[in-house]
Amino acid sequence: MNEEIILSLLSENLILILAAIFLLVCLFLGVRIVPQADKFVVERFGRLHAVLGPGINFIVPFLDVVRHKVSVLERQLPNANQDAITSDNVLVQVETSIFYRVTEPERTVYRIRDVDGAVQTTVAGIVRAEIGKMELDEVQSNRSQLITQIKHLVEEAVNDWGIEVTRAEILDVNLDKATRDAMLQQLNAERARRAAVMEAEGHKRATELNADAELYAAEQAAKARRVEADAEAYATQVVAEAIATHGIEAAQYQVALKQVDAVSAIASGAGQQTIVLPSSAMDAFGEAFGMLKGRKA
Structure with a gap:
């Protein structure tokens, strides 16, 4: 009798223990804590069911499975070198760098296998095509415009993959x-x-x-x-x-003044000088002095 009671108690405790373990397993499988920089892709019976964002999330245990853990941090692809020929037939080697981040993980994991390789291949083709439309001088002088155009075209090409191209750079253009x-x-x-x-x-x-x-x-x-x-x-x-007012006397008066000025200029010269004047000149001086005296009177 005692043995039957002990076995009964053990069986009941075992059931309780198993139930507790089952509840713990369900709790462990049903609660998912997603880090801030990640997103989880959940499948149910092998099909996409939900995308879990950062924080605490609940799923159905044994039915829902976290199949992919995708980082949404911005990524930088390794610098790539590709050859291109300009419209004036010059061979150049272009070094590019691309930055992108995942915005829709369900597209990234179900539509493309190697997203990094796909982006690099897309960038290489677009760079060759755009440089082929430009001359070498344009490539050197309009680099910012070329970068903007490449970024726009890459964004359109990778739109179905659930990623966003945040930055595109042409680091160098090398020539032979x-x-x-x-x-x-x-x-x-x-x-x-x-x-x-x-x-x-x-x-x-x-x-x-x-x-x-x-x-x-x-x-x-x-x-x-x-x-x-x-x-x-x-x-x-x-x-x-x-002359019109005073007649011929005014003319004679002017002539006499000119003669006096000329003789004064000769006499004022340097050194000792002997001046011989004709008698007519003395008469002219007399007339001039007379006229001056008459004017003063």
């Missing part, structure tokens, strides 16, 4: 040695041409300035001659008015 030497010669020739043009423009400007200076000097000389002519005309007009 022959092309580099040719570009260096072209650059040196262009510098020489610019130097010659600047020198010619300098000579031209100097010539223009000299011509302007000569023109200005001629204008000033003409103005001076015009002033002298105006002064002479004014003096002539004054003399003419004096």
Whole structure:
């Protein structure tokens, strides 16, 4: 009897223990804590059922299975080098770098097997196609525009894979040695041409300035001659008015003054000088003094 009771108690305790273990297993399988940087893809009977976001999530134990754990952090693909030919038939080697992140994990895991390799292949094809539309000078000078165009085209191409291209960079554009030497010669020739043009423009400007200076000097000389002519005309007009008012005496008076001024200039010279004057000159002086005296009176 005692043995039967003990067996009964053991069986009941075993059932309780098994039930507790089952509940713990269900709790363990039904609760999923998703890290902030991840998303979990859940399948039910082998088909997509749900995508679990960060935090605590509940699933049906034994029916739902977390099949994929996908990181949504931004990823950087390894730098890739690919050859491309420009529209002017120059071979260049382009080094690119791509950044992307997963936005829809269900597309990423069910539509593409190797997303990194697929993105790299897509970028390589787009880079070759876009560079083939441009000349070498355009590739060098419009790099930002080229990067923007490549990023836009890559985004359209990978849209079905549930990823977002966050950044695309062209790190370097390398040329073969022959092309580099040719570009260096072209650059040196262009510098020489610019130097010659600047020198010619300098000579031209100097010539223009000299011509302007000569023109200005001629204008000033003409103005001076015009002033002298105006002064002479004014003096002539004054003399003419004096003659018209006072008659021949005014003319004689002016002539006498000129003679006196001339003799004074000769006498004021350096050294000792002997001046011989004709008697007519003395008579002219007398007349001049007489006229001056008469005017003062």
